[in-house]
Amino acid sequence: MALRLVTVFGGSGFIGRQIVQRLASEGVRVRVAVRDPIKAAFLKPLGDLGQIAPMKVNVNDEAAVARAVEGADAVVNLIGILYESGRRTFQAMHVDAPERIARLSAAAGVTRFVQMSALGADETSAAKYARTKAQGEAAVRRHIPSASVLRPSVVFGQHDAFFNMFGAMTRLSPVLPYYVKDGFRMTRDAEGNRAIDLGGSGGPRFQPVYVGDVAEAAMACMTREDLQGQTFELGGPRAYTMREIMELVVEQAERHTRVVPVPFWVAKVQASVLQFMPKPLITPDQVKLLETDNIVSGALPGFEALGIEPTAAEAVLPTYMTRFRPHHRNVILRAPQ
Structure with a gap:
């Protein structure tokens, strides 16, 4: 038509x-x-x-x-x-x-x-x-x-409000969190020794x-x-876990930000407070969304x-995530003497 x-x-x-x-x-x-x-x-x-x-x-x-x-x-x-x-x-x-x-x-x-x-x-x-x-x-x-x-x-x-938001966070915070339901539990390694699995499966998945x-x-x-x-x-x-999303952001921003797991109950506590911001970072309803892939x-x-x-995210992110890199637009390249 x-x-x-x-x-x-x-x-x-x-x-x-x-x-x-x-x-x-x-x-x-x-x-x-x-x-x-x-x-x-x-x-x-x-x-x-x-x-x-x-x-x-x-x-x-x-x-x-x-x-x-x-x-x-x-x-x-x-x-x-x-x-x-x-x-x-x-x-x-x-x-x-x-x-x-x-x-x-x-x-x-x-x-x-x-x-x-x-x-x-x-x-x-x-x-x-x-x-x-x-x-x-x-x-x-x-x-x-x-x-x-x-x-x-x-x-x-x-102009997205997803990767740009996390990219901006790398400028201000030494860590990027991802929320997990199945982390922070006791497991056994390949040799049968007890260990603590903090990250679980990496949090909810996105595509x-x-x-x-x-x-x-x-x-x-x-x-x-x-x-x-x-x-x-x-x-x-490709589908990514929340942990992989955060790792991708850190890679594109070329920062030393650490990606760390956070239990879902912490997300609920944060949302109960942050929901009252003029532009909330996270709300209780969004936490409920995160509980499903x-x-x-x-x-x-x-x-x-x-x-x-x-189109793959890796093909597009370098075209705009460079803005979050240290010294963006201020790096002077000199020819070797």
């Missing part, structure tokens, strides 16, 4: 800017529905003059949402939060907003709809984040059965996925007939069905 106009909700975010740029490169006009169009003005140079139009939209305002989707060939919803703050609750952002956008999109005749969800979305999950993500998927499908749902694992790229690949997946869902109405699990080519199940189609070969 040839796209002429696409509305992207949350298009000024990390994933959004990639999708907006990808659409613009195909000559599509993009209407970017955001809370603050002035802050989203940086998107305009990603396309030709007038091709990308940020638009002020309050997702709680039905009239504003209806104007945003009017005349669109496709709609992409990227709205999501990692923690609750005031009126921005998981219910409001993950369930009510998608339902409203999908309902008004259907009324406007839109049949191409991409809902950005998350790997691990499950209405029976102990974590409210994962439960509401699944409820949001169901709400969208009630109004637009042909909607495509993307469930990515942790998304990485130049980081490159943001450019997620944007390509969204494009495929908007343009290919055979992908309509399906849910896709998006994971990178964030990797593809294999029960749903993934990148292979989309015709996309996922």
